[in-house]
Amino acid sequence: MAHKFCFEAFDKTLKDIMSNSNNGNSSFGGKVIVFGGDFRQILPVIPRGNRSDIVNATINASYLWQHCHMLTLTKNMRLQNNPSNSNAEELREFSQWILDMGDGKIGESNDGYATIRIPNSFLIMDFHDPIDAIVQSTYPNLVQQYTKEDFLQSRAILASTIDVVDQINDYVLSLVPGDGKEYLSFDSIDETEVVENPAFEALTPEFLNSLRTSGLPNHRIKLKIGTPIMLLRNIDQLEGLCNGTRLIVTRLANHVIEAKIISGKNNGNVICIPRMSMSPSQSPWPFKLIRRQFPIIVSYAMTINKSQGQSLANVGLYLPKPVFSHGQLYVALSRVQSKEGLKILIHDNEGRPSNTTTNVVFKEIRTEATNLKIQQATMQRLEEKNKQLEQ
Numbered sequence: 001m002a003h004k005f006c007f008e009a010f011d012k013t014l015k016d017i018m019s020n021s022n023n024g025n026s027s028f029g030g031k032v033i034v035f036g037g038d039f040r041q042i043l044p045v046i047p048r049g050n051r052s053d054i055v056n057a058t059i060n061a062s063y064l065w066q067h068c069h070m071l072t073l074t075k076n077m078r079l080q081n082n083p084s085n086s087n088a089e090e091l092r093e094f095s096q097w098i099l100d101m102g103d104g105k106i107g108e109s110n111d112g113y114a115t116i117r118i119p120n121s122f123l124i125m126d127f128h129d130p131i132d133a134i135v136q137s138t139y140p141n142l143v144q145q146y147t148k149e150d151f152l153q154s155r156a157i158l159a160s161t162i163d164v165v166d167q168i169n170d171y172v173l174s175l176v177p178g179d180g181k182e183y184l185s186f187d188s189i190d191e192t193e194v195v196e197n198p199a200f201e202a203l204t205p206e207f208l209n210s211l212r213t214s215g216l217p218n219h220r221i222k223l224k225i226g227t228p229i230m231l232l233r234n235i236d237q238l239e240g241l242c243n244g245t246r247l248i249v250t251r252l253a254n255h256v257i258e259a260k261i262i263s264g265k266n267n268g269n270v271i272c273i274p275r276m277s278m279s280p281s282q283s284p285w286p287f288k289l290i291r292r293q294f295p296i297i298v299s300y301a302m303t304i305n306k307s308q309g310q311s312l313a314n315v316g317l318y319l320p321k322p323v324f325s326h327g328q329l330y331v332a333l334s335r336v337q338s339k340e341g342l343k344i345l346i347h348d349n350e351g352r353p354s355n356t357t358t359n360v361v362f363k364e365i366r367t368e369a370t371n372l373k374i375q376q377a378t379m380q381r382l383e384e385k386n387k388q389l390e391q
């Protein structure tokens, strides 16, 4: 979800543009704006922010919220749309379980962090190597199927942190036949942004190479033909090459990577991806890192945050560490298109299987009561306006 400042900046821009009209002082310069979103999903990401920073960055903490009229969608189309979901009662129960998870209604009474029990039908409990178990469950017969587009398109392993995701991707790549190719980044610091500080001169290339953060490709990217990848930048929106687009590698050249689109618009098109200079949008370091690398990540596994917006037939949720922020568990569970497509592997620090994990729901964000009052106030205002117009 975008930070409330994005909406507020848009509001101010439209007010400026419309300042010559009668509506110049109204929200968004009097224009009707439609937002789509779900407060059960992940809230704005605030680096090093605490719970109140996150809640305060959400649109319903903005001065704009009192002018919003909330309409609610009631059907889970992702589940309804799948012909394999024939049992209506089971589907309703599963859909309700996901919603209850998102609303924080499952588990004992809590202040936002609840320990919840996962039903046995979703759990993988019998394993020696947990990474191998989640890979075998999500990508069965990988060695025979690793080049098939529809096989790769419809499945992913989800985890809460980048280091776990990297571990799984490295493991899957080691199973796939072929030598592959490694691409290293060129890393530097943006000197125009650095306040004169001798400490920054001590930052060696090796140190810069070791830095990792979400939304930035790794220093070292290993790829093989047939590897599924995800774009990390908008390259060409008309061509469907956006942040989050999934592709399959078809050729590994020195200066470009050729890949076939397998999600969204222009599915099936083959395109070439060049290296780009990138910086994290919100730098977690006191300097701005510039990384010249291909704007991609391997996507056999991806973080839950990165999976937002995806619809998948098979989801393997791997939780060696529980989720840590509002809505992550709900996002992970709600990516799946059928109950049978969801498998969850949870273990403790010693690798022992578990059937419980943590669900995080900041209940102060789910303000239906307030929304209802606002909705009533909006309706009242609209009725008053209508009356004035009629007179």
Ligand SMILES: Nc1ncnc2c1ncn2[C@@H]1O[C@H](COP(=O)(O)OP(=O)(O)OP(=O)(O)O)[C@@H](O)[C@H]1O
Pocket (backbone or CB within 6 Å): 038, 077, 078, 079, 081, 308, 309, 310, 311, 334
């Ligand atoms: N009216 C509809 N009829 C049939 N299928 C639909 C309809 N609306 C959505 N779907 C299907 O449901 C799935 C989810 O749709 P979409 O990604 O637009 O929802 P979303 O609200 O953005 O989801 P999320 O925010 O959870 O990622 C897609 O597979 C889409 O094809």
